[in-house]
Amino acid sequence: MTRGKGLECPPLLARSKVQAVWGIKGGVGKSTVSALVAKASSQKVNKVTLLVDTDFRDGSSRFFLGEEARRLEGWYDVLVKGGRLEKYLHRVEPNLYVVPSGTMDSAMKYSMMIAQKGVREVMKIVARTVSEIQEDFDLVVVDVPVTSFADVPILKCMIDSLRAKNTLVTQASAPEIRRTLKLVREAINLLPSLLVVNQIHPRVLADANERRALLSVILEIVEEGIKVIPIPFSGELYEHINWNSKTVEALEECMAYLLWGVGDPKWCNFATRGLYSPEIAKMVASISSPSA
Numbered sequence: 001m002t003r004g005k006g007l008e009c010p011p012l013l014a015r016s017k018v019q020a021v022w023g024i025k026g027g028v029g030k031s032t033v034s035a036l037v038a039k040a041s042s043q044k045v046n047k048v049t050l051l052v053d054t055d056f057r058d059g060s061s062r063f064f065l066g067e068e069a070r071r072l073e074g075w076y077d078v079l080v081k082g083g084r085l086e087k088y089l090h091r092v093e094p095n096l097y098v099v100p101s102g103t104m105d106s107a108m109k110y111s112m113m114i115a116q117k118g119v120r121e122v123m124k125i126v127a128r129t130v131s132e133i134q135e136d137f138d139l140v141v142v143d144v145p146v147t148s149f150a151d152v153p154i155l156k157c158m159i160d161s162l163r164a165k166n167t168l169v170t171q172a173s174a175p176e177i178r179r180t181l182k183l184v185r186e187a188i189n190l191l192p193s194l195l196v197v198n199q200i201h202p203r204v205l206a207d208a209n210e211r212r213a214l215l216s217v218i219l220e221i222v223e224e225g226i227k228v229i230p231i232p233f234s235g236e237l238y239e240h241i242n243w244n245s246k247t248v249e250a251l252e253e254c255m256a257y258l259l260w261g262v263g264d265p266k267w268c269n270f271a272t273r274g275l276y277s278p279e280i281a282k283m284v285a286s287i288s289s290p291s292a
């Protein structure tokens, strides 16, 4: 079988600060993870961070701008009408800025543009828009809408064009993790720099065998040099993010440690309900895959 298919596109940025958060299944937590990574980066690591919401239906800007986020102009309006993204920045915290996805009408026009001009041409517009803004930031987190199998090549092209790091979000069952990785590897030869194993069921954490089985899949992936962050299912993340809770605070601390080596590995023990010992957290943090 030939590998490395998919639509590979030449890099258009000399350097990139983009971290694209994506997944091939709806509702796995892409927007939640985007918001958590952006918050960890801005609050715990003091990086000036931009969160770009590119999902007009229910993307991550809702966690910072509320329901109003859906009605605001933003990302897709700039791509289809021109102008600069900085006009649509919302400063939600001293170090954290959010761009809403923009209107549904513009999102539809963007899809039409891809169909008419071709994905490579459209990526030139995307890259120009990102290059105009990214110099003002240390990190640009992009919340990508669910990517159907048919659209994975377009996503791959975007990642290549923007030289983006990519964070893949999956649900926490061992078969689902394996299936997803196999698919992205074999179908398009794309390896994530970071894998987030989300919504771990409390039963898995409570049952010694299930817990061991999940951890062993995670460690296999870690041994391949991919950072993995496991996130338990938590009421504090359900429907909205409770930013003031101890659980969410611990997750932000753990992400800061695993991604940027900032802080203390003990937070990961708390955040993963004991799945990651401080030793495992140290091992994951020491992987030099470019996740930040």
Ligand SMILES: Nc1ncnc2c1ncn2[C@@H]1O[C@H](COP(=O)(O)OP(=O)(O)OP(=O)(O)O)[C@@H](O)[C@H]1O
Pocket (backbone or CB within 6 Å): 023, 025, 026, 027, 028, 029, 030, 031, 032, 033, 055, 058, 144, 145, 146, 198, 199, 200, 231, 232, 233, 234, 235, 237, 238, 239, 240
């Ligand atoms: N670890 C978690 N624990 C509990 N609930 C979670 C967790 N992660 C995500 N959720 C909830 O699952 C739902 C889907 O999450 P989210 O919107 O982040 O997923 P998504 O992958 O971005 O979805 P979409 O495919 O629609 O873009 C939301 O109600 C969210 O609050």
Ligand SMILES: [Mg+2]
Pocket (backbone or CB within 6 Å): 030, 031, 032, 055, 058, 059, 060, 143, 144, 145, 146
């Ligand atoms: Mg989403």
